[in-house]
Amino acid sequence: MKPRSTLFDEAFLRRLEHLDLVTRRPVAGHLRGSHRSRRTGTGMVFADYRPYSEGDDTRNLDWGIYLRLDRLILRLFEEEADLPVYLLLDTSASMGHGEPGKFDFARQIVAALGYLALRNYDRVSAIAWADGVASELSGRRGRTQVWPLFRFLEGLTPSAGTDLNAALRGTFGATRTRGLVILVSDFLDAAAFAESARWLRQFRHEVVAFHVMAPDELEPDLPDQVELQDAETGQALVLESTSQLLEAYREEMARHCKDIENACRREGWSYLLAKTDAPFEDLMLMALRRAGVLR
Secondary structure, eight states: OOOOOSSOOHHHHHHHTTOOBOOSSOBOOSSOOSEEEEEEEEEEEEEEEEEOOTTSOGGGBOHHHHHHHSOOEEEEEEEEEOOEEEEEEEOSGGGGOTTTTHHHHHHHHHHHHHHHHHHTTOEEEEEEESSSEEEEEEEEESGGGHHHHHHHHHTOOOOSOOOHHHHHHHHHSSOOOOOEEEEEEOOOOSSOHHHHHHHHHTTOOEEEEEEEEOHHHHSOOOOSEEEEEOTTTOOEEEEEOOHHHHHHHHHHHHHHHHHHHHHHHHHTOEEEEEETTSOHHHIIIIIHHHTTSBO
16 A cells, blocks of 8 residues: 555545646656657657668668668658756744745645656656755655655655755755756845756756745734744744834835846746745646646
């Protein structure tokens, strides 16, 4: 019997069966999968022609062209390759905030996309990060790895500070095959997101950023006197909550979200603001389709 997961029920998993991860670029995988490879060879989709060179496989010669033009021309085909998928989940202490909770919502996003990638026989790595890389489940492929992925995610808890730049350098500092990077975070980082984006750009991955926010972060409802405490540093601030202060906060939060979105757009990445009070299936089945991440 399969172990039960608290992340999804079976009905939702069945709905995911009708979707596929897509990538805008050809991929550089090694094993057979469901995505276009940059290599050409014995695939089913015709790609191009090129002149025959000594040592080429004669099975790909176009004999029709030879009979008409007396020239040896090879037919090239796109191969189907597996896609490296890197799932980076923010496990910093700030992710433990919110009602509905940000962390559980974020884990569902990662689990769903990991499920789809493994079902497509892509190579999946799940990286938990906070002020650096906290833990990793790497190099998984095939349907049988869905439950180990779910157990890995269910064993995580939010703690520590936030340093996306350190996490990205810890993850991609070593050579990794170019693929699809999925960032799931509230992006409440003291450092600028744009700096991390510029560093990641050099590896030419395709990137999707999920900006996970709780309703009370976007539209806070506070009493007149309130003590606010930073979940990551422990610093506390006692203040009087006024309409002017709340309006200034909302403007600053909207500016923060827009800055993250603009940084992603400049790099050609996909950006989605994932509000935890939105129906999760709407996010997965509608918003991701519009963004071109699912089909």
